[in-house]
Amino acid sequence: MQQATAMNNQIKWRxxxxxxxxxxxxxxxxxxxxxxxxxxxxASFKSNAEIxxxxxxxxKSFDFTPYVKGWRTGTEFTFTTYFINTFKIVIPKVVFxxxxxxxxxxxxxxxxxxxxxxxxxxxxxxxxLPAVVTRIPLYLFWRNFGMxxxxxxxxxxxxxxxxxxxxxxxxxxxxxxxxxxxxxxTIDGCNSFQILIKILLPILKPSLVxxxxxxxxxxxxxxxxPLIYISxxxxxxxxxxxxxxxxxxxxxxxxxxxxxxxxxxxLPSIILFFTTSKQFVEGMATGGIKG
Amino acid sequence: MxxxxxxxxxxxxxxxxxxxxxxTIYPFVSSLYLSFTDYNLLNRPHFVGFANYTKLFTQDPExxxxxxxxxxxxxxxxxxxxxxxxxxxxxxxxxLKGINLYRTAYxxxxxxxxxxxxxxxWRFLFSGDGLINQIITLFxxxxxxxxxxxFTAMIVISVLRIWQFGSAMVIFLAALKEIPVELYEAAQxxxxxxxxxxxxxxxxxxxxxxxxxxxxxxxNALQEFNAPYLITAGGPAKATNLTSxxxxxxxxxxxxxxxxxAMSWILFLIIMVLTIMMFRTSNKWVYYSDGGNA
Numbered sequence: 216m217q218q219a220t221a222m223n224n225q226i227k228w229r230x231x232x233x234x235x236x237x238x239x240x241x242x243x244x245x246x247x248x249x250x251x252x253x254x255x256x257x258a259s260f261k262s263n264a265e266i267x268x269x270x271x272x273x274x275k276s277f278d279f280t281p282y283v284k285g286w287r288t289g290t291e292f293t294f295t296t297y298f299i300n301t302f303k304i305v306i307p308k309v310v311f312x313x314x315x316x317x318x319x320x321x322x323x324x325x326x327x328x329x330x331x332x333x334x335x336x337x338x339x340x341x342x343x344l345p346a347v348v349t350r351i352p353l354y355l356f357w358r359n360f361g362m363x364x365x366x367x368x369x370x371x372x373x374x375x376x377x378x379x380x381x382x383x384x385x386x387x388x389x390x391x392x393x394x395x396x397x398x399x400x401t402i403d404g405c406n407s408f409q410i411l412i413k414i415l416l417p418i419l420k421p422s423l424v425x426x427x428x429x430x431x432x433x434x435x436x437x438x439x440x441p442l443i444y445i446s447x448x449x450x451x452x453x454x455x456x457x458x459x460x461x462x463x464x465x466x467x468x469x470x471x472x473x474x475x476x477x478x479x480x481x482l483p484s485i486i487l488f489f490t491t492s493k494q495f496v497e498g499m500a501t502g503g504i505k506g
Numbered sequence: 507m508x509x510x511x512x513x514x515x516x517x518x519x520x521x522x523x524x525x526x527x528x529x530t531i532y533p534f535v536s537s538l539y540l541s542f543t544d545y546n547l548l549n550r551p552h553f554v555g556f557a558n559y560t561k562l563f564t565q566d567p568e569x570x571x572x573x574x575x576x577x578x579x580x581x582x583x584x585x586x587x588x589x590x591x592x593x594x595x596x597x598x599x600x601x602l603k604g605i606n607l608y609r610t611a612y613x614x615x616x617x618x619x620x621x622x623x624x625x626x627x628w629r630f631l632f633s634g635d636g637l638i639n640q641i642i643t644l645f646x647x648x649x650x651x652x653x654x655x656x657f658t659a660m661i662v663i664s665v666l667r668i669w670q671f672g673s674a675m676v677i678f679l680a681a682l683k684e685i686p687v688e689l690y691e692a693a694q695x696x697x698x699x700x701x702x703x704x705x706x707x708x709x710x711x712x713x714x715x716x717x718x719x720x721x722x723x724x725x726n727a728l729q730e731f732n733a734p735y736l737i738t739a740g741g742p743a744k745a746t747n748l749t750s751x752x753x754x755x756x757x758x759x760x761x762x763x764x765x766x767x768a769m770s771w772i773l774f775l776i777i778m779v780l781t782i783m784m785f786r787t788s789n790k791w792v793y794y795s796d797g798g799n800a
Contacts, residue, residue: 241608322515326515344534348534348771351537352767477623480621484617485618
């Protein structure tokens with residue numbers, strides 16, 4: 216009996232030790248991973264000299280001039296312009312994506328029509344189609360229409376549900392919603408569009424929020440498309456403006472300003488992520504979306 | 507009335523169908539055509555047969571170099587990223603308090619990592635007197651010229667991708683949660699060790715997820731553009747000149763549209779062959795619990 220309790224104690228101890236080791240490991244890895252971001256937050260208040268001489272996260276004194284000067288930029292435009300430009304691209308993209316992907320997913324998940332299998336197969340195969348292969352003809356396409364240096368090439372494809380990830384994710388979700396709802400609504404005299412709006416949309420809402428969040432982050436992170444399509448400074452989004460800040464002609468980069476502006480440009484994503492992190496992680500897990 | 511009913515679904519698909527034709531199928535075919543021309547924006551495209559392709563493989567060492575560098579980058583990033591993701595997901599899957607906090611923390615790099623700001627900061631962290639070298643000197647080492655040596659420059663852009671293991675981790679975590687607890691308990695009763703359980707039960711049961719993550723991360727890594735463009739500019743001495751960057755420079759700096767299209771097609775074919783190979787070999791190692799094949 217005594218031996219048994221001793222053994223139980225030993226097991227308990229081992230469990231505690233084990234979970235202790237796990238916490239230490241998890242915390243250490245998390246700190247190493249996030250320290251650069253933390254340090255940069257501190258660095259954004261430092262002088263240019265202090266940045267290169269102190270690994271401490273805490274600045275000797277808080278100086279907001281990197282923010283003020285960085286915001287003004289070396290160009291004739293301030294970051295206000297670049298922020299507004301970014302949202303002029305991102306917001307339409309998010310709205311169009313949510314609407315067009317919902318309609319497409321509804322069509323695939325709830326209707327039978329000739330050629331459905333082939334079309335669904337096509338949709339899935341575009342999931343694996345590398346963007347690199349369509350980039351040049353698309354550029355030439357928009358050039359022919361005189362649309363270069365406008366936001367149209369950046370936004371247009373979202374009107375047509377061009378993101379198969381989201382369509383697939385919404386189809387999966389819609390399939391899990393019992394068709395009894397639709398049938399009941401049909402008996403009540405709803406047409407198929409009313410069923411979508413009145414019955415399915417409220418159920419779909421959490422998935423749609425995930426779609427919107429991911430599209431927001433991806434669009435704000437997108438660098439290559441504006442790099443290819445946008446050429447005048449007054450139309451630059453933040454992504455290109457930041458790149459400009461490290462390309463200064465003088466050769467001397469005001470790192471504290473660059474760091475300050477980099478952190479500011481991360482703010483929309485950070486705020487969004489922390490207010491909705493549960494949605495993100497769950498959307499990611501259920502949709503199996505890439506990062 | 508019946509007929510309308512029958513085609514109603516297609517009505518909802520109309521926008522997507524238009525997009526498929528205009529933004530996917532047309533450019534796909536068009537880029538194949540362009541790859542057989544000498545189009546350079548100035549003159550009308552002339553058909554040149556396989557000239558671009560033969561030139562790429564026989565007279566363009568820069569292109570061959572970029573392919574090897576792209577493969578090197580993929581090999582350096584994808585396996586460590588997935589191993590890391592799986593390992594952390596495995597630890598997080600134990601019932602620990604505050605697990606959501608850790609999950610969020612590990613996921614942050616995946617959310618922010620694609621942002622230009624992070625690439626800019628990365629360049630700074632690894633610069634001559636940047637934070638990393640400051641830490642090295644603090645521990646008595648001598649600073650490393652990270653971006654002036656080909657191999658270390660490759661390491662710098664690779665670490666940026668590995669750092670973003672959070673998205674793969676979250677997908678692994680969801681898969682791990684699906685494994686019935688009884689299986690673990692049964693194995694424990696049989697006296698199996700923890701690592702045996704991990705390799706004999708956990709890993710086989712999540713092979714479909716490993717497969718999914720592997721294909722997705724591979725396809726992404728083979729097309730990486732931002733990091734070499736923003737952090738290393740393909741250098742030093744072309745050591746990080748990944749194929750996507752080379753294609754961009756040819757197409758949008760020198761306007762060699764035909765030549766760059768041929769490059770994109772080779773990269774596309776490589777990606778496709780690798781993806782198909784993975785699907786083909788998947789029935790040897792991917793275990794589907796319903797007994798079916800993917």
